[in-house]
Amino acid sequence: MAEDSEATRDGAGADGNSSYGSKPFKRSRSHFADRVTADGRDGWPVEAGRYRLVASRACPWASRAVISRRLLGLEDAISLAVTDPVQDDRSWRFTLDPGGRDPVLGIRYLSEAYDARETGYPGGVSVPALVDVPSGKLVTNDYQQLTLDLATEWSALHRPGAPDLYPEELRGEIDEVMDGIYRDVNNGVYRAGFADTQERYEEAYGDVFRRLEQVSRRLADRRYLVGDTITEADVRLFTTLVRFDAVYHGHFKCNRFKIAEDRVLWGYARDLFQTPGFGDTVDFDHIKRHYYTVHTGINPTRIVPLGPDLSGWLSPHHREELGGRPFGDGTPPGPVPVDEAVPETGRP
Structure with a gap:
């Protein structure tokens, strides 16, 4: 680089x-x-x-x-x-x-x-x-x-039945939600992980978990972040949540709690993971090997941990009881193209 x-x-x-x-x-x-x-x-x-x-x-x-x-x-x-x-x-x-x-x-x-x-x-x-x-x-x-x-x-x-991930009437709310999540969660875990002083680490750590608790409260009685369908806001939060327990909790020292220890966030993350288009793009092997191998200043031994147990990602989440329509009036995407399928080594 x-x-x-x-x-x-x-x-x-x-x-x-x-x-x-x-x-x-x-x-x-x-x-x-x-x-x-x-x-x-x-x-x-x-x-x-x-x-x-x-x-x-x-x-x-x-x-x-x-x-x-x-x-x-x-x-x-x-x-x-x-x-x-x-x-x-x-x-x-x-x-x-x-x-x-x-x-x-x-x-x-x-x-x-x-x-x-x-x-x-x-x-x-x-x-x-x-x-x-x-x-x-x-x-x-x-x-x-x-x-x-x-x-x-x-x-x-777009394919027939594609969802509207950025509906015009909700863009103001989506932008506001995404801004806080970006600042404190998406980017916050990096601010914590790469902090070079205790003070900076603690500030970032506080931001991460304050925002996660706020998001957990928001999602307690609604299936998705904005409206009753999947939007861009859900996509952006998911990509951090799915990496959290595997790398951010330990590697970046964001260890106040795991996502799996928060009932709402864990249910929400599993709901999205099990929705076509989300979990079928996730490769946990690539995720862990990248973070633990590339960041030699944080992990000089480059040892890649064997855990955590990934089987929970496929367990029932019951979030459908909150209602909501994942794709609105549309439909789920079709099967993953054969040449884009995630190898068995990267799946739960």
Whole structure:
């Protein structure tokens, strides 16, 4: 990676520009913020087959895009490249593919798509990344905007029965809920994990659990965060919750309680995990190997723990008793494409 920072070498540093060290952990804005839109106003029009989504199944920010793509049925419109969960000095690599090259882009490292876009770019190489297949150039690494555009700008290519993940009448409330969750939970676990002083750690730790308790209260009598269907807010919270007990609780020292110890959050997380489009994209093997291997400053032995027991993810949650309609008037996505199925090693 261009930046000598464990925070930026993490797939969890989706924007690739996080700082770590003598200052508080800070996640910078995405450098490449072009948008693929229906009218092509940034020069990148929505077009089936033109773009390739590069993601790591270890990364919560990239997993947002993988889940959204599947829920919306965009698998045929946007192809998917899955990187090795463990990077080397050049960052995300395609060693899972034959010959160590992405079969569509023909590159060994995601950095090659960054270089094609901007030679000598000094920032980090991050996922998710949307790459223009014809030119091989990176289009965007703006993980915050990418999924919103998948839900809105790509609507002409959504599958029949696709849910509305960002309904216009609820966007104000969704944005407000997502802002707090991003600040205190999605990013809060990183602020705790990469804190370089006791004071900074305790501040982040407090933020994480205050927000989790608030979210637990919110979800006690409602199935989803906003409205009665799955929205972008649920996607963003889920990607942190599903990693919490496996890595954030111990590795990032966010250990006041496990998600499995909070009845509401655990039921909510299992409900989503068992919903098509969520759990079938999760690879616990990639998640654990990435965090415990890459963050050598936190885990210098690089030993990957065998636990926790994952079987609970498939246990009954009874959240359907709260009502709600996961896909609104729509339908669940179909089966996972064979070449995108998570291996047995990564599933409960």
